[in-house]
Structure formats: structure tokens, C-alpha cells
Amino acid sequence: MARILLIEDDHAVRRGLALALDRHGHAVGEAGTGEEGLRALGGTRPDVIVLDLMLPGMDGFEVCRRIRAAGNLPIIMLTARGDDLDVVGGLEAGADDYVVKPVQPRVLDARVRAVLRRGAPTADGAPERHHDLTIDRAALAVTKGARQVSLTPTELRLLLELSRSPGQVLSRQQLLELVWEHDYLGDSRLVDNCVQRLRAKIEDEPSRPVFVQTVRGFGYRFGPV
Template sequence: MSRVLVIDDDPQLLRALRITLRAAGHEVDTAPDGRTALHQAAALPPDLILLDLGLPDLDGTEVLAGLRPSYTGPVLVLSARADSQDKVRALDAGADDYVTKPCDMSELLARLRAALRRGPSEATDSIVTTDHFTVDLTARQVTVGGAPVRLTPTEWALLDALVRHPGRLIGQRQLLRSVWGPAYEKETHYLRVYLVQLRRKLEPDPAHPRYLRTEPGMGYRFTP
């Protein structure tokens, strides 16, 4: 049984989601605003969070910023905002998925199950292994075919940020903040340059990356 925190200021929707999620076998906590949600998530971390963006006190992206990086579980945004820029901002802020209201409950439950199968977005093992290379997060070492590969500090910081979140889309701005700092949020060309360098060192076919993948206009994903 998984614990789900639903954050929404619509009492009717909260009630419907509570009934649906409990019927699917989940424990459900609810929060009507962002500050209450942040307090509840810190006091009793859920396995998954369903988050509305239009909250009365904080914007949903502010809630995401408050949750990450200490909360490593999946966050699914459930919002009436259908504009692609809203989706990009939410993913950049740390969301794992985005569902537009009104939504089909069976689809929502399917996405929830998929997110829970992926588990916490933080890598639980200090050694991440693919068919082509191995990353030792504790020793800060990378090997390809058993041979050590030298990475620059920036290349390592970027790889570290990606492999700690296997399977999860990491937004461009989130990566830029993590590796270079808040002042570099718009310098997306940095990511392109350093991803090219990493792929040359780690991918079996850098022109057709298998592990360090680009999601055009959105971000990057490490696929082990």
C-alpha cells in the first residue's frame, strides 16, 4: 500500500480523488494549499504527490521548488493549465509527469502506477551500471569497459545530476541550477556542449545516444 498526498484547493475534486485512490488500495492524505502541503510532506513523506498548480497561497512550481531536492519521490502535476510552457515550467521545477484536467481517472491511476514502479527519483545505489559504462557515485569514478574515464568537474556534476534520477526527465533549468547555479538558468547551450562531451566519452554511439537522452525543448533523461 502506497501513501499519496493530494494537493488541491477544490474540495469536490479532493473528495473524488480520495475515494478513487482509496478504492485502488492507497492511503490518502490531502492538503488544500501549498504551505500545508510542504509541512505535511516534511512531517510524513508520501510515496507519491499529486499536485495542482493553481493553489490559493503558492503557485505549484513554488511548491515543487520547496519539495525538491529533499523529497525524492515522484510528483505528478494535475492541472487545468494546458499550455505547453506551463508543462515545461513544471517539469523544469522537478515534476515527473503532467496530467491535464479534466482527466480520465483510469489514465491517472495508470500514470500513478507507472511512477510508483519507477520508485524514488534518487538513486538508491552508489554504483550505477549500464551495459557500456559504470558510475561509482561515492568514489566519483567512471569506467568504460573496465577502463577509467577522466571527466572534468563540470562533466561529472552533470552526469551525477542525471544518474541519480534514473528514468526521470530532468528539466533544462533544473540541471543548469544544479550544475552551474541560479544565474545560469537560461544558458541552455552549456547543456548541449557538455552533453556532447559526455556522450563522446561514455556512449557506444555518441550520434545516437542510448543512455544520455535529449527530450527536445524540455530536458534530459538518463536511461540505464
């Protein structure tokens, strides 16, 4: 069971999703505005945020940026349409995944469970050292030099999957299946935006990446190789 904070201004939509998620075994807190959602964060301590982008007052993009600036809570955004500007804007603000309304509750439940699994250990064993980057899969900890690197569950899972076989190239579709559990032709923007955020945290020069390398026309690989 997950503790979910649902931030959605449409009362009927919010109530319907909350009841459906409750039937799937989750505990759901509700907020009707971005401001109310931010105030609720401290009291509810959710595991996942489900956030509508089109909110009155403070919109979902700003709410997403503020939540992300404060920590690494997983954020799934709700968008009324698959509009490129909405999707890209939400991902750049720090969202981990998105669903287009109207969304079937089972689909949203699957996305919630998938994002929570990204924070689960993948293996035991000694920490791996890659130059000044250390990855501890059992502890789900990443350090660069002596500094602990704070990653969202999605960023962490992406790093774990890429670093599992250094030098091996993984396509965007493979990463969508491994990290996001999208078993269909998914949105490669999820991968590209997450790569950008990960590079900003682990690379000395994100514009000249050493660890998360682009293989043009195909995908990404973990280096240095």
C-alpha cells in the first residue's frame, strides 16, 4: 500500500480517482489547489504525488518544481491532453512519469506501483567504484567523491540499469521497459529528461558526460569505457 497525495482541482475527478485508488489498496490524501497540496505535504508524508498540471492559482508546473527542490518524492503528473508543451514542461519541472486524462484507475495504480519499485534494492554485493562515482546497490546509495548524491527513485533506477553492464548500449525503449515498466512503445522524452537530470547530479561537466554517454541514433551507455 502506498500513501498518495492527489492534487487535482476538479472535485469529481479527484473523488473518483481517490476512491478507485483506495480500492486498489492505497491511502489517498486529497488537495484541490497547488497551495493546499504543498501545505499538506508536511502532514501526510506521502510516498507518491499525483499532480494535475492545470491547477488554479499556482499551476502544477510550479508545484512540481517546489516539491522537487525540497526533495526526491516521486511525482506522476496528470495532463488533460498529450500536449507536447505540457509533457515537456512537466518533465523539465521534475516529474517522473505522466498519464493523460481521462485515466483508467488501473493504469494509474500500475504507474504508482512501478515508481515505488524503482526505490527497491536490486542486488547485494560490494559497492561498485567507477572512478570517483560509487554505487551501492544494496543500500541504494550513490556517492561522488565524498559527497552523497541525492537521486529520485527514477534517477536512481536509471543509473542502476545503465551501470549494470558498463559499455553496453541500451535503447530508449529498453530503458522505458527496465526503468518505467512501459511494455509498449513509450515516450522517449521520459528517458531523455531523466538523463539530463541525472547528468546534472553525477557529471563534472553535464555537457560533456563521462558516465551517461549518448549513442546517437540509438540510446545511452554507462562509461567510462
